[in-house]
Amino acid sequence: MPADIARLDLANIALELQQDGVLVATLNRPAKRNALDAATVEEMVRLFDTAPRAGVRAIVLAAAGDHFCAGLDLVEHHREDRSPADFMHICLRWHEAFNKMEYGGVPVIAALKGAVVGGGLELASAAHIRIADATTYFALPEGQRGLFTGGGATIRVADLVGKARMIDMMLTGRVYQGQEAIDIGLAQYLTEGSSFDKAMELAHRAAANLPLTNFAICSAISHMQNMSALDAAYAEAVVAGVVNTQPAARERLEAFANKTAARVRPQG
Ligand code: 1HE
Numbered sequence: 001m002p003a004d005i006a007r008l009d010l011a012n013i014a015l016e017l018q019q020d021g022v023l024v025a026t027l028n029r030p031a032k033r034n035a036l037d038a039a040t041v042e043e044m045v046r047l048f049d050t051a052p053r054a055g056v057r058a059i060v061l062a063a064a065g066d067h068f069c070a071g072l073d074l075v076e077h078h079r080e081d082r083s084p085a086d087f088m089h090i091c092l093r094w095h096e097a098f099n100k101m102e103y104g105g106v107p108v109i110a111a112l113k114g115a116v117v118g119g120g121l122e123l124a125s126a127a128h129i130r131i132a133d134a135t136t137y138f139a140l141p142e143g144q145r146g147l148f149t150g151g152g153a154t155i156r157v158a159d160l161v162g163k164a165r166m167i168d169m170m171l172t173g174r175v176y177q178g179q180e181a182i183d184i185g186l187a188q189y190l191t192e193g194s195s196f197d198k199a200m201e202l203a204h205r206a207a208a209n210l211p212l213t214n215f216a217i218c219s220a221i222s223h224m225q226n227m228s229a230l231d232a233a234y235a236e237a238v239v240a241g242v243v244n245t246q247p248a249a250r251e252r253l254e255a256f257a258n259k260t261a262a263r264v265r266p267q268g
Contacts, residue, residue: 004054008047012040014064015047021057022203030065036119036151037073041093048100048108057207057214058107060199061127066135068110071118074145091150094119098126098152102222105215107206111199112136112187121186122151125160128218129202130187133195137177138186143170159225160185210252216243 001017008015014026025047027034051059063069082090101108110127117139124130124138140157142149149157149170158166161184168174182190191198206214220239224232243249255261 002054002056004050005056008043008050010043010047012037013043013047017056018204020204020207021055022060022200022207023051023056023058024060024062024200027061027063027069030063030067032073032075033065033067033070033115034063034120035070035073035075036094036123037076038090038093040073041090041097044097045093045100048097048104052104052106052215056106057211058109058203060109060111060196060203061123062111062196062199063113065114067114067120068112068116068136069120069123070115071120071122071141072147072150087150094122094151098123098156101126102128102156103219105219107203107214107218109199109203109206111194111196113195115139116186118142118145118147118149119151121157122149122153124187125156126152129189129199131189131191131195131198131202132177132181132187133191133193134178136181136187136195137175138169138181139173139175140166140169141173144173210246210248212243212246212248 001015005015005017005023012027012029014028016024016026018024027040029035029040077087080086107129108127109129110124110131112124112130112132113135114137116124116136118141121138121140140149140153153166157169161169165184169176176184176186179190181187189195189198216239220235224235227235252261
């Protein structure tokens, strides 16, 4: 394991680095259904800050126990009895972690199971690929708890499912699961077996791409969504100028030119 990753020494997220640079990061508070306390969010800030510079080529975000993540640690929140300013700063740290995740340039693939609710859905929505299994369900119970989303749902969940569905989820506590969750955009894959196995398969596939290409895919697209179409087109040209002329791509282009590279074919 690269020294920078080993040095992280996280208590609530277990790390395992595989040979091809796929890092398995497992939320590891199953007794608390992986609820996000302030300490875990700080660990995520450090992890997603470090991984892009440590040669990590893809991250599988997994969870111990039956549930991916129960969202904000409500017990801690109750105990701390935070002021508005305190909780604003907590939310800013969630944004720091999730922005580093979404914009960091390393593919993050979330292996979802059980509850993906509240802040757990905010976390999942910052991943680049979400995989659900038969046990996975999505909800925003903040409305029922007397709370509001604070970890980016108004941006990312609304982006995935649309404003109207997000408002309905919050007003009524509506739960989405199975094929319907896929159909509305909460996840891109629904597996019959384990979402973790599928996440590993996709992570290994993504890790075989050139890192600079993945950097562009996993940061430029998100940045460009925040720009005007005019600015995004300009930025796209600049990014493509750098990525599409990288020396490491020449081998792949040569393989296509001399007909040794795989062709794109329909599946099955
Ligand atoms: C927790 C949390 C939590 C469980 N904070 N401790 N999120 C929610 O409203 C979800 C709240 N949680 C639940 O609805 C359920 O716990 C689950 C559906 C996730 C799991 O149910 P279950 O029956 O497996 O577990 P449980 O018996 O409810 O909980 C087991 C333990 O996990 C228990 O602790 P224990 O010490 O009594 O054993 C629970 O207290 C603990 N636990 N969920 C703290 N969320 C930036 S703003 C974001 C806004 C939000 O995310 S609001 C939160 C939405």
